[in-house]
């Protein structure tokens with residue numbers, strides 16, 4: 329045995345035996361090392377991938393992708409799927425056409441949400457501070473209607489609420505039927521549209537109404553932007569409604585106001601209620617008739633005919649008509665025929681009244697174009713028809729163009745009457761404001777003087793603040809008149825395509841707590857010295873307050889409107905104290921509105937006047 333052991337030991341010590349023993353051992357070692365190396369490499373590759381391969385995906389179906397693998401509880405089914413395939417960290421799926429990365433481990437979550445957070449945030453930031461070619465954001469839409477079902481009977485209110493709900497505080501792109509509409513809800517975006525890019529947004533939409541009732545359109549308010557509009561606007565602002573011309577109508581205004589005060593005085597003496605809303609409308613109508621025709625046709629009933637025509641025309645002007653949202657319906661014929669027929673009927677009624685008036689003027693004044701420049705200079709006290717006849721050569725005015733311009737003047741009636749109506753209601757609801765206003769106006773008129781004149785009102789700061797506050801809380805054109813983009817344009821970082829209708833929601837901006845203190849309170853004090861909005865005016869430079877618009881298409885009748893509203897309001901509060909009819913409280917006054925080109929209160933205001941003097 330010992331020999332055998334010795335022999336074995338000797339064998340082992342021999343070099344050949346060592347080699348024989350070592351080779352299989354080495355082979356085994358290499359195999360294990362290689363196996364360990366390759367598994368580690370695969371693990372490492374999964375753990376710290378350093379290649380351009382996408383994350384792994386389970387097998388997918390042709391169109392559905394992995395959609396059929398996602399159950400009603402996606403967190404559960406995605407968890408099970410990842411586990412089943414061993415995709416413990418990341419798994420790339422395709423749900424329909426949408427690629428989706430599923431993150432299932434803390435390490436991968438840290439990589440996405442912490443290490444590479446800037447990549448995901450960049451996309452979010454891009455949406456928040458846009459500087460790209462994307463259109464403005466839109467809420468979800470329905471297939472054919474688009475967002476039409478979201479616009480209620482008071483579009484300024486529903487559009488304001490919609491913008492707020494989705495956080496689209498500046499711009500929001502809607503589709504009303506087939507029509508793309510940009511809704512502007514912040515002063516910054518309004519400034520971009522009406523000031524910075526005013527030249528791009530200065531045109532108006534086309535409509536059957538404009539084509540038929542406004543002869544083309546050949547007026548100022550609805551004419552497309554261009555040389556013709558520029559000429560008509562110049563005519564309007566230099567000859568019809570310049571500050572000088574408005575001053576020259578001062579006595580006519582004072583006379584019309586005194587007539588109204590006399591009528592109210594009679595009601596006061598009889599102790600009966602007055603329909604203040606109706607009275608204000610007929611006052612504005614009579615005043616405009618006087619400005620246009622040079623004399624009142626009240627007794628002949630012609631003033632009333634104009635008033636009725638304005639009321640009948642108003643619904644077609646609002647720009648919220650079905651055939652405009654669905655032009656294909658128009659092309660089918662039925663709808664456009666109805667609208668056209670309605671417009672033609674209105675146009676015939678306007679023609680009948682205006683043609684006669686213009687003809688009378690032509691016969692009476694025998695207008696001859698002057699030799700030099702083809703113009704005879706209009707005089708200060710000429711009525712509007714006289715003015716138009718005297719400059720017709722200079723401006724190339726046809727009979728139709730004259731009528732279109734006169735229509736714009738008539739459309740202005742409604743605005744001022746509605747402003748006065750809203751103001752009276754707010755004053756009744758706030759007796760302290762009424763008292764303060766009455767004190768200011770009454771103290772500015774010398775004792776013994778009958779009615780308030782414009783000369784008495786030069787320092788009436790509170791009166792102006794009251795009117796401003798009324799225009800802020802109740803802008804009578806809450807979406808302005810519609811503008812249209814003439815080219816694609818970057819607004820506030822978003823790309824607005826050409827041909828988009830633009831609505832500026834001045835109603836929402838004037839009630840936005842970001843720009844106004846206690847925005848829903850009627851507080852004229854904000855506009856007087858020391859108030860937080862003392863420097864804010866409505867002349868188109870303060871974009872949180874745009875009752876007359878801003879830029880090129882801003883209201884052309886602002887001087888005429890303000891002079892009239894101030895004088896009428898001053899007389900109403902100076903000559904009378906006002907009470908609600910028996911059994912009614914001021915808190916019962918219905919503030920609901922009716923939308924149109926001009927917004928009105930739904931119910932007429934009935935009040936009992938008490939003579940002050």
Ligand code: HEM
Nearest residue numbers: 548549737740743744805808809876877881883884885889
């Ligand atoms: C308080 C009364 C009034 C208010 C609140 C008012 C308001 C407005 C507004 C918001 C616009 C549209 C601006 C835009 O689209 O950017 C406008 C346009 C216009 N307004 Fe007035 N308005 C008033 C009275 C008048 C009066 C009395 C007249 C004429 C006698 C008049 C003539 C016009 C005209 C011609 C335009 C169209 C301007 C254009 O497109 O170039 N407005 N007005």
